[in-house]
Amino acid sequence: MPFIPHTEDDIREMLAAIGVPDLDTLFDEIPAELRAGRLPPLPPALQEMDISRLMQERAARDQTGPCFIGAGAYQHHVPAAVWQLATRGEFYSAYTPYQAEASQGTLQLIYEYQSMMCGLMAMEVSNASLYDGASGLGEAMLMAVRANQKIRSGRILIADSLHPVYRQVAQTVVGNQGVTLESLPLDAASGVIDTDALPPIDDVVAVVIPQPNFFGRLEAVDRLTDWAHAAGALVIGVVNPLAMALLRPPGEWGERGADIACGDGQPLGVPLSSGGPYYGFLCCRRSMVRRMPGRIVGRTVDLDGNPGYTLTLQAREQHIRRSRATSNICTNQGLVVTASTIHMALLGAEGLRRVAARCHEQTRALVQTLCELPGVRPLHQGVCFHERALDLGQPAGPVLERLASRGVMGGYPLGQHDPAQANAVLVCATECITEADIRAYRDALADVLREAA
Amino acid sequence: MPFIPHTEDDIREMLAAIGVPDLDTLFDEIPAELRAGRLPPLPPALQEMDISRLMQERAARDQTGPCFIGAGAYQHHVPAAVWQLATRGEFYSAYTPYQAEASQGTLQLIYEYQSMMCGLMAMEVSNASLYDGASGLGEAMLMAVRANQKIRSGRILIADSLHPVYRQVAQTVVGNQGVTLESLPLDAASGVIDTDALPPIDDVVAVVIPQPNFFGRLEAVDRLTDWAHAAGALVIGVVNPLAMALLRPPGEWGERGADIACGDGQPLGVPLSSGGPYYGFLCCRRSMVRRMPGRIVGRTVDLDGNPGYTLTLQAREQHIRRSRATSNICTNQGLVVTASTIHMALLGAEGLRRVAARCHEQTRALVQTLCELPGVRPLHQGVCFHERALDLGQPAGPVLERLASRGVMGGYPLGQHDPAQANAVLVCATECITEADIRAYRDALADVLREAA
Amino acid sequence: MRQDRLIFEHGRPGRRAAAQAPATAVQTGELPADMLRQQPPRLPEVSELQAVRHYTRLSQKNFSIDTQFYPLGSCTMKYNPRASNSLAMLPGFLQRHPWAPDGQSQGFLACVHELQGMLRDVTGLAAFSLTPMAGAQGEFAGVAMIRAYHRARGDGERTEILVPDAAHGTNPATAVMCGFSVRELPTDADGDVDMQALREALGPKTAGIMLTNPSTLGVFERRIREMADLVHEAGGLLYYDGANLNAILGKSRPGDMGFDVIHINLHKTFSTPHGGGGPGAGAIGAGERLQGFLPIPMAAREGSRYRWLTEDDRPQSIGRLSAFMGNAGVILRAYVYARMLGAEGMVRVAEFATLNANYLMSRLRAEGFQVWFPQRRASHEFIISLKRESRELGVGAMDFAKRLLDYGYHAPTAYFPLLVPECLLIEPTETETREELDGFIDAMVAIRQEARRDPELVQGAPHGLPVRRLDEVRAARDLDLCWAPDAAGAT
Amino acid sequence: MRQDRLIFEHGRPGRRAAAQAPATAVQTGELPADMLRQQPPRLPEVSELQAVRHYTRLSQKNFSIDTQFYPLGSCTMKYNPRASNSLAMLPGFLQRHPWAPDGQSQGFLACVHELQGMLRDVTGLAAFSLTPMAGAQGEFAGVAMIRAYHRARGDGERTEILVPDAAHGTNPATAVMCGFSVRELPTDADGDVDMQALREALGPKTAGIMLTNPSTLGVFERRIREMADLVHEAGGLLYYDGANLNAILGKSRPGDMGFDVIHINLHKTFSTPHGGGGPGAGAIGAGERLQGFLPIPMAAREGSRYRWLTEDDRPQSIGRLSAFMGNAGVILRAYVYARMLGAEGMVRVAEFATLNANYLMSRLRAEGFQVWFPQRRASHEFIISLKRESRELGVGAMDFAKRLLDYGYHAPTAYFPLLVPECLLIEPTETETREELDGFIDAMVAIRQEARRDPELVQGAPHGLPVRRLDEVRAARDLDLCWAPDAAGAT
Ligand SMILES: Cc1ncc(COP(=O)(O)O)c(C=O)c1O
Ligand SMILES: Cc1ncc(COP(=O)(O)O)c(C=O)c1O
Numbered sequence A, B: 001m002p003f004i005p006h007t008e009d010d011i012r013e014m015l016a017a018i019g020v021p022d023l024d025t026l027f028d029e030i031p032a033e034l035r036a037g038r039l040p041p042l043p044p045a046l047q048e049m050d051i052s053r054l055m056q057e058r059a060a061r062d063q064t065g066p067c068f069i070g071a072g073a074y075q076h077h078v079p080a081a082v083w084q085l086a087t088r089g090e091f092y093s094a095y096t097p098y099q100a101e102a103s104q105g106t107l108q109l110i111y112e113y114q115s116m117m118c119g120l121m122a123m124e125v126s127n128a129s130l131y132d133g134a135s136g137l138g139e140a141m142l143m144a145v146r147a148n149q150k151i152r153s154g155r156i157l158i159a160d161s162l163h164p165v166y167r168q169v170a171q172t173v174v175g176n177q178g179v180t181l182e183s184l185p186l187d188a189a190s191g192v193i194d195t196d197a198l199p200p201i202d203d204v205v206a207v208v209i210p211q212p213n214f215f216g217r218l219e220a221v222d223r224l225t226d227w228a229h230a231a232g233a234l235v236i237g238v239v240n241p242l243a244m245a246l247l248r249p250p251g252e253w254g255e256r257g258a259d260i261a262c263g264d265g266q267p268l269g270v271p272l273s274s275g276g277p278y279y280g281f282l283c284c285r286r287s288m289v290r291r292m293p294g295r296i297v298g299r300t301v302d303l304d305g306n307p308g309y310t311l312t313l314q315a316r317e318q319h320i321r322r323s324r325a326t327s328n329i330c331t332n333q334g335l336v337v338t339a340s341t342i343h344m345a346l347l348g349a350e351g352l353r354r355v356a357a358r359c360h361e362q363t364r365a366l367v368q369t370l371c372e373l374p375g376v377r378p379l380h381q382g383v384c385f386h387e388r389a390l391d392l393g394q395p396a397g398p399v400l401e402r403l404a405s406r407g408v409m410g411g412y413p414l415g416q417h418d419p420a421q422a423n424a425v426l427v428c429a430t431e432c433i434t435e436a437d438i439r440a441y442r443d444a445l446a447d448v449l450r451e452a453a
Numbered sequence C, D: 001m002r003q004d005r006l007i008f009e010h011g012r013p014g015r016r017a018a019a020q021a022p023a024t025a026v027q028t029g030e031l032p033a034d035m036l037r038q039q040p041p042r043l044p045e046v047s048e049l050q051a052v053r054h055y056t057r058l059s060q061k062n063f064s065i066d067t068q069f070y071p072l073g074s075c076t077m078k079y080n081p082r083a084s085n086s087l088a089m090l091p092g093f094l095q096r097h098p099w100a101p102d103g104q105s106q107g108f109l110a111c112v113h114e115l116q117g118m119l120r121d122v123t124g125l126a127a128f129s130l131t132p133m134a135g136a137q138g139e140f141a142g143v144a145m146i147r148a149y150h151r152a153r154g155d156g157e158r159t160e161i162l163v164p165d166a167a168h169g170t171n172p173a174t175a176v177m178c179g180f181s182v183r184e185l186p187t188d189a190d191g192d193v194d195m196q197a198l199r200e201a202l203g204p205k206t207a208g209i210m211l212t213n214p215s216t217l218g219v220f221e222r223r224i225r226e227m228a229d230l231v232h233e234a235g236g237l238l239y240y241d242g243a244n245l246n247a248i249l250g251k252s253r254p255g256d257m258g259f260d261v262i263h264i265n266l267h268k269t270f271s272t273p274h275g276g277g278g279p280g281a282g283a284i285g286a287g288e289r290l291q292g293f294l295p296i297p298m299a300a301r302e303g304s305r306y307r308w309l310t311e312d313d314r315p316q317s318i319g320r321l322s323a324f325m326g327n328a329g330v331i332l333r334a335y336v337y338a339r340m341l342g343a344e345g346m347v348r349v350a351e352f353a354t355l356n357a358n359y360l361m362s363r364l365r366a367e368g369f370q371v372w373f374p375q376r377r378a379s380h381e382f383i384i385s386l387k388r389e390s391r392e393l394g395v396g397a398m399d400f401a402k403r404l405l406d407y408g409y410h411a412p413t414a415y416f417p418l419l420v421p422e423c424l425l426i427e428p429t430e431t432e433t434r435e436e437l438d439g440f441i442d443a444m445v446a447i448r449q450e451a452r453r454d455p456e457l458v459q460g461a462p463h464g465l466p467v468r469r470l471d472e473v474r475a476a477r478d479l480d481l482c483w484a485p486d487a488a489g490a491t
Helices: A007-019 A025-026 A050-063 A080-086 A104-121 A133-146 A164-176 A219-229 A286-291 A319-324 A334-370 A396-405 A435-453 B008-018 B023-027 B048-060 B080-084 B104-119 B132-147 B162-179 B223-228 B288-290 B317-326 B334-370 B396-405 B433-451 C046-058 C082-088 C105-121 C133-150 C170-177 C197-201 C224-233 C326-365 C387-394 C396-404 C436-451 C456-457 C472-477 D048-059 D080-090 D107-122 D134-151 D170-177 D194-202 D223-233 D327-368 D387-394 D397-406 D434-453 D453-458 D471-476
Strands: A155-158 A182-185 A207-212 A233-237 A258-264 A280-284 A297-301 A308-313 A387-391 A425-429 B155-159 B179-185 B206-211 B234-237 B262-263 B280-286 B294-301 B307-312 B387-391 B426-430 C125-130 C160-165 C181-185 C206-211 C237-242 C261-265 C282-286 C298-302 C305-308 C380-384 C425-426 D127-129 D160-164 D181-185 D206-212 D237-242 D261-265 D281-284 D298-303 D307-311 D382-385 D424-426
Touching: A007 C326, A007 C436, A025 D223, A050 A219, A050 C105, A050 C326, A080 A334, A080 C046, A080 D080, A104 A280, A104 A297, A104 A308, A104 A334, A104 B433, A104 C046, A133 A155, A133 A164, A133 A207, A133 A233, A133 A258, A133 A280, A155 A164, A155 A297, A155 D281, A164 A182, A164 C133, A164 C170, A207 A219, A219 D387, A233 A319, A233 B008, A280 A286, A297 C472, A308 B262, A319 C170, A319 C181, A334 A387, A334 A425, A334 A435, A334 C046, A396 A435, A425 D382, B008 B023, B008 B223, B023 D327, B048 C206, B048 D080, B048 D107, B048 D223, B048 D327, B080 B426, B080 C326, B080 D048, B104 B280, B104 B294, B104 B307, B104 B334, B104 D048, B132 B155, B132 B206, B132 B234, B132 B262, B132 B280, B132 B288, B155 B162, B155 C387, B162 B179, B162 D134, B162 D170, B206 B223, B223 B234, B262 D327, B280 B288, B280 C326, B280 D080, B294 D471, B307 D471, B317 C237, B317 D181, B334 B387, B334 B426, B334 B433, B396 B426, B396 B433, B396 C380, B396 C425, B426 D424, C082 C326, C105 C125, C105 C261, C105 C282, C105 C298, C105 C326, C105 C425, C125 C298, C133 C170, C133 C206, C133 C237, C133 C261, C160 C170, C160 C197, C170 C181, C170 C206, C181 C197, C197 C224, C206 C224, C326 C380, C326 C425, C326 C436, C396 C425, C396 C456, C425 D134, D080 D327, D107 D127, D107 D261, D107 D281, D107 D298, D107 D307, D107 D327, D127 D298, D134 D206, D134 D237, D134 D261, D170 D181, D170 D206, D194 D223, D206 D223, D223 D237, D223 D261, D327 D382, D327 D434, D397 D424, D397 D434, D397 D453, D434 D453
Parallel strands: A155 A182, A155 A207, A207 A233, A233 A258, B155 B179, B155 B206, B206 B234, B234 B262, C160 C181, C160 C206, C206 C237, C237 C261, D160 D181, D160 D206, D206 D237, D237 D261
Antiparallel strands: A258 A280, A297 A308, A387 A425, B262 B280, B294 B307, B387 B426, C125 C282, C261 C282, C298 C305, C380 C425, D127 D281, D261 D281, D298 D307, D382 D424
């Protein structure tokens, strides 16, 4: 019986203490017809040795090595210390810090996390995390609806340059609460919102602005922010947090700064790991903190006046406010935040800046190298952070498949969101990509394109 | 500057506090001609990301997967908990527990280790580890010389069925101290010491008896022990500690039991890891404890009378006794012992017994399956634990090489110690080996033998 | 002990863990100057050793399963196998990009697909999606599916979700997030849902009901089939909050009880770590009627190949809940655990969780503590009330909870469910030994004795932890949520 | 805090971590009954959670670099990079069998070969073997090589090894293990070896001398070249104990000083973990004369292939010191560290280790502590003597050491070297911040104040650790080295 410590003696004596003859009697309140008889055949129990071998074989089948795919999840170097510390039992196997005195480790760490996120985003407050960037955007929208009390329309304007999956997820999250998502159209040629052609808006709760956007391009965040604010809308910035070490952060957009900043924390110390667990971060103005979903840690003092940390503003949350809570979220992504906090502490501002800059440089080198090949050209002009859409001159899907069978994870096919872009692929290079990797990509692509031609 | 935390300000202020103008001045006592100028070109510093990639590429080149090689190091399942706990910083980055009060974790653990080893070997005392099994045997011999005060000849008799490398290493260790190693001959047909043909002995300090022996065979330890004792020699048992969960342990050999038990702890939770770090264990009678080399932990009490643990009998050791110490050993294999202790706690007596029995069973199955192939036959008759020598009917070296290129680590070629056994290979199967692995070995061997024929 | 400073306070301008970022200074390439950040973000400037030391020391200030008994009701704090951790972190799983082609994802897909199947079989539902990232998101998915179902049938009048008053807060909060209003159902004296009230509440506005069984009161809802029939007759659907599945795993199947949709907290029943607050995974299963609405992606098998199901395969799906595949690493850990349990193991979890709870309950009752439903069996958890102690000694549930910490036990859940005064909800889980339970009982008895002798000792607890009792009122009033250099003061 | 029981005391007959061993009971196959063990060994019978909890809690009772400043002289307690740990534990390295064919070992062999080369270049010796498993075994190898050298030349009269009185205990113990007798050399007032005594000691019996430079007194032996010439002229050889290499790494090379053979504690200078007592690695390097005698195996490169050198390649070798290749995993960690340092890094280690030591020494002197060689530069370590405090206040080096623990600092090495009364040998290492050093100084000053005010407080230290001061006399007198059920008593 793996993980069950009871000896025969224990069982006998415990049953006697309870006053029942056998284990089954403990379930005698379950009506007989609901007592599961034989279950459908489940696989037999495996010893740790056997499951280890099975998982090793499976893991060996999956992708490893340099990765040119981005589109919302990025391969970065994570210091070895990060997960060695985060998986220490005292972090790994603790619950939510409801008993503050017995959880000062986790609580102080979250307070540090909140402080780091505020620093990175140039915002006043941060929560302790949401599930991921995409669902967090949904929560940010609901928060905006609560916070922008002047506008009750429920209309939210989304830049079409936002990651399409983020929009889908946000739609799932907000769709049942009378919120409608509308499009702020994209300039197809440049891959950004054309600030010279901004429509007049009115009665809009919030405008959602990505930076960098889905295509890796940089939006004119200042003008967009001021334009939204002028119309009484709140601004929700959806940003890559690593990029914010280098680029102007949401709190500094336009005259007054964005009102809410959110996004996915994955680039800050979280391995690709098939898409999760990552975490959604959420920052806002101090004036909105009571509208915020999710846990928040505050510093306070104990009976002796010594500083300590505790969950605070719990009256916003479901376990107190129930149906009137700011969200139903309970469990968040604590352990990932733990890792990410350690990651940020190790990298610091200068380290993150260097990583971000190297990503930018390597992506430029990648794009330049690939565009030496005949038929390959950038889809958009203008500056990018660490992704760029390339037109391959032929359908991207099959090309990517053939690259994959050569061991090159070549990018994200844009055709799956827009059939008009069937020839386009979104490529990304991070600091992990070497010159040799770029050459290997180019050589493989040259072969594949030649074969196809 | 990796790992160096000094800022420019720190350096300036610290130099000022010392009263020197620059870092170089701190070395002004080193004569100018000894100040290293330009060193031969060392490789440039690598960031953690770069060395990670390099090491991943290198590790990927080396052997993994099922392993039929034994000969002193064995592939076993190690519970995931073992090394996750052992590499916790508090174990990993602590020094030798000289400050007992600040090292109760390590000290209590070693006390537990000593207790476990005494249990496994059925001996009275254990030290806290030596380097490895082979060098530990050398230390055991020196200890026997000190302990057997009646016999001053320095002659030690070694069963020829001992691992030849163990003998070589022991020779290196004891060779400069007037100890001579002599052979107790092996019966070639049976692969064990023939107890019906034991020579008369006299003036021998100790007899070294392996169990199981190099060929995986079981020695008649009772008769050998009694025979040695009758001649006034001490008995040093060199055993596989895993096998002792199943087989009669040194403390129970013959009438009085072996006097010293030693061997390599690797089978108890230590990965193969290219040969180390493993650890040498050493147990003996209580009466000999003051002759023992290496650290020993004892239980005592603190000022308040509460139990606690501390290094003890340090007067045997080099840092106190200097040139008259029982050994020069200082640093031992603490972290490996930490892992091994956790391993033994997780497996327990029943778990180790099951593992040992499974190894035995799988080796029988392996031998039986391989011996179905024409020309392949066991070299010795009689019972084995989890290794057996097979005669392949053709030179084993090239066969093993061809097996390796097919991904099968087929065994240990005996010809390298005895040219007469050029056709022989020592095979081993542990609990990690599945039926499918055995079939794969047989199929590969069938191919290789056929090709060669 | 030295009060641990904040990581920021360990920093010095210019210090850093130099091995962790590119060695060469920043080149901003083609980035225009006006896009660049002017002030670097305020982040710690520490060495690698400082960071390692700081976070190692912080970790030591936590209680956790790996260090203490943690009988937190409704949370299923059982042992998190270390193998799940190392196997989920194998390079092939950690390095796989979520958009990696299916051909480079067969290992991961196989795990997802098999876990979907095992959860289906052990709960008696028709199909599973593993994408929700926690229990509450599983609930969201389930209630959104109920909504989508009624809508798909053109039944737009069903605007109410029924929720027992003892329910976890996520239940009503979820209903509202899905656009429903909440109607609370009272509990009867035996801890079951009041059937009369249920009958009265049901009607054409009823979209569904959210239940957990055993309930958060620690007892099995015995008339569940009758309730299911009533709800179904009224045109509503039944949602099962699987947070308490540990109590009946393999013993009784929500599908057989009549539930239409269910979530499972993999971070409870399937023993993935709580991680100090997450991540979890709220796998969602549906019966025949609702399965088309399950969130995507899901894994499918075609011959010997696995692939992802998307919008095209599942046109009725409520859609996506995360950018990728939910908490993939949590799913892998749950898969490892499920395979290690196997068929018999799953049944034993419930048996021994229940044995431990009933033993603890019996013994505490024998020691004179007030068990809230003494006439009932405990499920995997049970409630005691310290009303009497509070009234007579001035020492309530919170004081017992804090004092338990001094004894080296994590406190049970206090003051939940809200309807039991001065309550502790106690869930020992199956992975604890009898000796540990006995130690806990001894501590409870000892604390009651302390409360008689010296109530202030208990009221002032904890005494032996890194901090004493914290001022939560001040925390909420004088909000200090973010470190600032000036606020730091002398350290 | 509850006193942690022994793991045995957590057990119950029949309990076990069931996932960790084959599920089926034992079949003893062809093993004859009289070979089988009758009584199972007395090992713990605990669940997986119990083991995890027990050892997690035990770990928390240790001081370590990852949790405390650890200025233990002669031990070089610097940060152990976490990357070294994870990279040395990659599956390809962990799973490689030591007898794996060279073809399946190229990754590991490349690391060994490169590290041999880097150590050679940074020390100025001719060749390296990495097989010794700790410093003391490196010493053994070195002195055995000296012996083998003289023998090979037919010079059997050289039976003496010279060792300074300040030397580490392993030095004289090693000389004896190699069959030599030891002749101690006194130290002069400046901390250097007494040259006159050296001259007198040298002669036809001199096999060699064992030195560390800087010495264990924390100062650089300035006349080392002169000493080398004298020893060589007398026909002896020079052995360098590299335990203190951190002080001069890249700044000065033992090979240039005239040493013939040297060991390096990779677990000090190359920052592999001490692991609570080991494992280490005592890489051994030799100059032209001795290199043929190096222990095997060593790695060689032929074209793009690596292979092991064995007896056949190295007929003069002193032989093997371990069954396989020494502490391979430690070698890998040292390799990772060496590559991360690179050329400049190696120099900086010495620079900043020396800066920290001299800063600490200057400031302690300024605070009125007695620095033992005030006229000398500190190397990477230095000595203070608490003779005065001991005499005047009754509070000696041991009391300061124990009280420092209460302040959260590991104690420096106390009472070594033996010739300095009431001494603390303090080695801060380069990876500590100035703030940490300042904190240590403050603690020293505070403790002296306590000693004046309340000497018993300091004499009774530590007060805040898991145990108070332990009775070592009783430990050695009433030997309790092994748990027995009867001895355990009530728990
Ligand atoms: C009964 C019950 N329902 C739902 C939840 C919510 O689950 P999660 O925290 O994973 O969102 C919990 C968790 O505490 C619970 O106990
Ligand atoms: C000066 C000196 N020499 C030799 C040694 C012995 O090294 P090891 O402990 O690795 O055997 C030490 C270790 O403490 C030392 O400090």
